[in-house]
Each structure stands twice: as C-alpha cells, then as structure tokens.
Amino acid sequence: MKTLSEIKSALKLIKSQEQYKVYLAINDSLIDCEEGSPEEETLELVSILVEDYESKHYHIETPDPIEN
Template structure:
C-alpha cells in the first residue's frame, strides 16, 4: 500500500490521490483499504471545493442545454414560456424569466429552480 496519508495541497498531490482512489476503488468498507479510500475521498473533496469549484450554470445556458439533451426546438418551449416572440426574447436574454416560467421549466423540463432563479449573465453585468 502507498505511503502515509497527507493533506492534498497541490495539483500533483491531487493527481496522486485520484490515482490511488482509482486503485482502491471497490475496496470493502471497514477494511484498511476501504478506510484509506474513505479518507482519500474526503481529502480530494476538500481540495476540489477550494480549487475546482464549479458555479451553477447560467439559467439560459441551462435551458439551452436541456433543449439539446431532449432534442427540443424553440417551438417546444412555447407551451412552457409563452409565445414564439417571448421564447426568443428569453433565449436571447432580452427578457427575464417570470415566476410562472420558472415553475413551468422546473416542472416540465426538470431544471432546478435554484438554477433558474439565478441572475443571467446579462443581469450580472448590469
């Protein structure tokens, strides 16, 4: 087994920890290998939280991503968002999402309401 555990402080430490986790993957819980896997996973998680943090997606990007995933067109959004013009305004960032639109997008497309209520990139610049 590898050397003593130490904090993950650099990208090299991070890469080494990931490689060891891959080797230990599937180790039985409660065994020395399983315990080492648990500790390494925790160390990696702390490092990623600090250095590889991902912000939630922009609401419009989230809508476009879900459209692509589900093969939806702008026309498919009309019952959810409103008229063809309204759909265009929203997707082109000229109109914000209303509470009703957010509810509909969440319920019908499964997009997280937390993502949809975030300011769009255009709003953040203002």
C-alpha cells in the same frame, strides 16, 4: 505501489495539482475494495482529502432554478 500502511501514514492535505493526481490514483486503486476492510477506511480518508481540494480549486456553481 506503496503499502496501505505507508499510504495512510503519508496522508496530508493536498497542496498541489501533482499531489492531487497522486491522490486520485490512490482512490482509483482502492475503489473496488471490500466493505469494512482497512482499504475502505483509507479510501474514505483519501476521498475526503480529494473532495476538500476539489471544493477549493474546482468550484461548481449551483444552477439557477428553472422558472415555470
């Protein structure tokens, strides 16, 4: 696996499903990092990029309100 520095320097907007899968794997590898660590900062950045991609490609509609 790449070093944390290599990962951070290579971060960019996700443009493909393949790239999305790579970023999910990075997220998974960092998910248990220590609070306040450099890994946490990278996890936050990758999570933002993943969330952006998902909001564009996996839109989840808000459910209709329940009527009484």
